[in-house]
Amino acid sequence: MSLNSTNEIDIVKAISSKINDVDFENLSFGSTFTDHMLVCDFKEGHWQKPIIKPYEPFMIDPSAKVFHYGQAIFEGMKAYKGENNSVWLFRPEENLIRFNKSAVRMAMPEVPGSIFIDGLKTILDIERDWVKKGLGNTLYIRPFMIAVGSGVIAQPSTQYRFMIILSPAKSYYSGEVKVIIAEHYSRAANGGIGAAKAAGNYSAQFYPQKLAQEKGFQQIIWTDDATHTKLEEAGTMNVFFRINDTLYTAPTSERILDGVTRKSLIDLAKREGINVDVRSVLVDELIAAAKDGSLKEIFGAGTAAVVSPIVGFQYQGTYYELPKIENSIAMQLKDKLTKIQYKLAEDTFGWTVEV
Amino acid sequence: MSLNSTNEIDIVKAISSKINDVDFENLSFGSTFTDHMLVCDFKEGHWQKPIIKPYEPFMIDPSAKVFHYGQAIFEGMKAYKGENNSVWLFRPEENLIRFNKSAVRMAMPEVPGSIFIDGLKTILDIERDWVKKGLGNTLYIRPFMIAVGSGVIAQPSTQYRFMIILSPAKSYYSGEVKVIIAEHYSRAANGGIGAAKAAGNYSAQFYPQKLAQEKGFQQIIWTDDATHTKLEEAGTMNVFFRINDTLYTAPTSERILDGVTRKSLIDLAKREGINVDVRSVLVDELIAAAKDGSLKEIFGAGTAAVVSPIVGFQYQGTYYELPKIENSIAMQLKDKLTKIQYKLAEDTFGWTVEV
Ligand SMILES: Cc1ncc(COP(=O)(O)O)c(C=O)c1O
Ligand SMILES: Cc1ncc(COP(=O)(O)O)c(C=O)c1O
Numbered sequence: 001m002s003l004n005s006t007n008e009i010d011i012v013k014a015i016s017s018k019i020n021d022v023d024f025e026n027l028s029f030g031s032t033f034t035d036h037m038l039v040c041d042f043k044e045g046h047w048q049k050p051i052i053k054p055y056e057p058f059m060i061d062p063s064a065k066v067f068h069y070g071q072a073i074f075e076g077m078k079a080y081k082g083e084n085n086s087v088w089l090f091r092p093e094e095n096l097i098r099f100n101k102s103a104v105r106m107a108m109p110e111v112p113g114s115i116f117i118d119g120l121k122t123i124l125d126i127e128r129d130w131v132k133k134g135l136g137n138t139l140y141i142r143p144f145m146i147a148v149g150s151g152v153i154a155q156p157s158t159q160y161r162f163m164i165i166l167s168p169a170k171s172y173y174s175g176e177v178k179v180i181i182a183e184h185y186s187r188a189a190n191g192g193i194g195a196a197k198a199a200g201n202y203s204a205q206f207y208p209q210k211l212a213q214e215k216g217f218q219q220i221i222w223t224d225d226a227t228h229t230k231l232e233e234a235g236t237m238n239v240f241f242r243i244n245d246t247l248y249t250a251p252t253s254e255r256i257l258d259g260v261t262r263k264s265l266i267d268l269a270k271r272e273g274i275n276v277d278v279r280s281v282l283v284d285e286l287i288a289a290a291k292d293g294s295l296k297e298i299f300g301a302g303t304a305a306v307v308s309p310i311v312g313f314q315y316q317g318t319y320y321e322l323p324k325i326e327n328s329i330a331m332q333l334k335d336k337l338t339k340i341q342y343k344l345a346e347d348t349f350g351w352t353v354e355v
Numbered sequence: 356m357s358l359n360s361t362n363e364i365d366i367v368k369a370i371s372s373k374i375n376d377v378d379f380e381n382l383s384f385g386s387t388f389t390d391h392m393l394v395c396d397f398k399e400g401h402w403q404k405p406i407i408k409p410y411e412p413f414m415i416d417p418s419a420k421v422f423h424y425g426q427a428i429f430e431g432m433k434a435y436k437g438e439n440n441s442v443w444l445f446r447p448e449e450n451l452i453r454f455n456k457s458a459v460r461m462a463m464p465e466v467p468g469s470i471f472i473d474g475l476k477t478i479l480d481i482e483r484d485w486v487k488k489g490l491g492n493t494l495y496i497r498p499f500m501i502a503v504g505s506g507v508i509a510q511p512s513t514q515y516r517f518m519i520i521l522s523p524a525k526s527y528y529s530g531e532v533k534v535i536i537a538e539h540y541s542r543a544a545n546g547g548i549g550a551a552k553a554a555g556n557y558s559a560q561f562y563p564q565k566l567a568q569e570k571g572f573q574q575i576i577w578t579d580d581a582t583h584t585k586l587e588e589a590g591t592m593n594v595f596f597r598i599n600d601t602l603y604t605a606p607t608s609e610r611i612l613d614g615v616t617r618k619s620l621i622d623l624a625k626r627e628g629i630n631v632d633v634r635s636v637l638v639d640e641l642i643a644a645a646k647d648g649s650l651k652e653i654f655g656a657g658t659a660a661v662v663s664p665i666v667g668f669q670y671q672g673t674y675y676e677l678p679k680i681e682n683s684i685a686m687q688l689k690d691k692l693t694k695i696q697y698k699l700a701e702d703t704f705g706w707t708v709e710v
Contacts, residue, residue, distance in 0.1 A: 030418070030507035037417055059412040062392055062520050063385070067501050070425040070554030071561065107561035142507045146422050147558070152385035152497045152522060154591055156561045165417050167507060182546070189544030189580040191537070193559045199425030200555015203502075204548045206426065206462035206511045225544040226581035236509055 071147035072199035082343035102196035136171030186225030188255035237300030238262035307334035426502035427554035437698035457551035491526030541580030543610035592655030593617035662689035
């Protein structure tokens with residue numbers, strides 16, 4: 001191992017790279033990791049010096065609070081390959097801000113940008129070869145923080161670990177997506193943690209998701225838990241509805257994650273002169289629009305899939321199929337956003353950041 | 356280390372015991388652990404052979420699903436010392452049943468009684484000396500299950516680890532408990548995971564709990580998230596209200612944990628001829644009863660503290676102090692329940708189980 005530390009970050013390089021063992025044409029999402037990881041511990045009220053070192057398992061006490069009380073948050077981002085081996089991030093400051101909002105809600109310490117952003121750039125520079133050229137190829141980035149302090153008493157930990165791990169990914173295609181509208185289960189609540197990327201929000205969805213899959217649906221459109229009348233998110237994505245030529249998406253709230261893809265699509269759509277109305281869409285409106293033919297498109301929006309078109313939805317036992325349309329707005333926006341991310345179109349918004 | 360395995364459980368004993376280093380008079384809750392732990396892995400669709408071995412940290416992959424998606428559940432139980440070095444459990448089957456309900460809700464495999472109950476009895480037999488005589492001394496038992504499978508994709512794990520760790524405890528006295536009634540934050544939602552002992556439910560409370568503490572309140576009385584009008588739980592305990600001579604407690608639901616202490620207190624109270632009405636109490640009713648003097652007691656009920664009397668509550672900026680009363684029903688019930696648990700009173704319900 002070679003030690004190549006900067007002033008701010010210790011670096012211990014892996015003896016050899018696993019990169020030649022990886023089949024980049026056949027990657028299953030989130031299961032292959034690069035040679036290194038970033039680790040930074042919080043103790044005695046302070047963040048310690050981060051270290052980049054070989055990706056490997058680590059030791060943890062059975063009573064660590066993350067295991068018992070789920071005190072854990074994460075982010076999901078991507079790195080893209082540009083010309084001349086350049087590597088680009090997309091709006092990384094947004095992820096930092098959201099990460100720290102999640103941290104506050106989960107009573108965890110905020111992570112300074114000098115660790116989150118600079119750490120990310122340093123590790124990405126080391127793993128540059130893992131970011132492959134070509135539309136659809138990305139390096140998925142998973143920053144996360146867990147409570148490592150020990151003790152089975154339901155109180156915030158005093159010790160935390162922040163980590164960044166990296167996983168190469170092909171473009172995410174989930175096949176034809178049929179969804180079911182949630183009539184009973186819910187993802188988030190008023191006064192709850194739905195607006196945080198808190199670990200516990202995600203496992204809470206596994207069981208309802210399994211029930212939906214058993215009925216032949218790939219995803220759930222979540223509704224508000226109190227009345228189940230407002231359409232909120234699609235699985236772990238924000239959701240858009242196109243009725244006639246207007247795009248609708250719910251405003252962010254305590255129950256809805258402030259997605260970076262969502263807000264970028266809103267800005268892009270506006271620039272393209274598409275009408276965007278940020279307001280809650282009611283289930284009843286959706287049914288009426290499906291019946292009278294004014295419902296043209298539904299799509300999820302999130303970092304992993306960028307845009308995920310939905311072909312139909314079920315509600316109260318009735319399946320509503322969407323029309324096959326030309327000039328899908330979802331696909332136009334996906335194309336425009338992706339080209340900005342890969343530096344194939346001009347980035348008039350200033351969203352892309354070079355590593 | 357000596358190997359002393361039964362047919363069903365492998366046993367690797369610690370070389371020496373830490374027990375003489377422990378000050379049993381000054382224990383802080385949940386921070387000291389016994390010499391051994393039970394570990395049982397689930398993989399390839401099956402539970403493997405459990406092992407009891409020295410308590411120690413273990414290795415885990417940074418991408419383990421428990422860290423990213425909070426797929427984790429737990430139980431909280433106690434062991435009590437009776438005559439002649441006997442060790443007793445209180446309604447352990449109830450914890451097994453609830454654990455497996457939690458498992459289903461979190462899309463995790465159920466744990467068979469042969470692992471949960473028999474494993475518990477075997478490890479408690481080994482740790483018998485850690486269960487100290489005397490009212491208030493207990494060995495707190497923490498069975499838990501975490502998703503150890505790797506991969507940063509939001510899907511249920513295929514690999515899990517079930518563990519039991521044990522922590523000696525003195526009687527839990529939390530001082531004078533003043534509570535604040537939740538007007539904004541919420542613990543659980545319809546269609547959510549509030550009825551499961553899922554890890555994520557607990558860290559979700561840390562931030563509101565911190566805000567309450569900053570205002571001088573030790574706990575929050577949770578209300579339903581949709582209307583904040585129904586009184587549901589007190590911190591991580593069920594809650595009882597005594598108005599005149601009737602005890603009220605909310606029915607269990609998707610939002611309320613089915614507490615073993617709660618249901619035992621209901622049965623005990625009924626046996627004592629106390630009127631018990633299992634129904635939601637509204638905030639308005641509570642305020643009215645506080646004002647007209649019919650509100651006599653409020654108390655939390657849970658394994659850790661058994662019964663935790665509340666001296667007053669705040670709602671919409673007004674603090675309501677409870678009267679100092681003689682013949683507290685809370686204290687009577689606590690006394691009766693504790694005596695059954697310690698085998699100092701006849702167990703007509705058949706609740707106690709010898710190890
Ligand atoms: C619940 C939820 N909604 C929406 C999103 C989309 O957010 P982003 O576009 O920032 O990836 C995510 C994360 O990917 C999410 O977890
Ligand atoms: C949310 C919640 N409510 C109530 C209780 C009380 O349950 P029990 O009496 O089984 O300990 C617990 C657990 O201790 C809990 O976590």
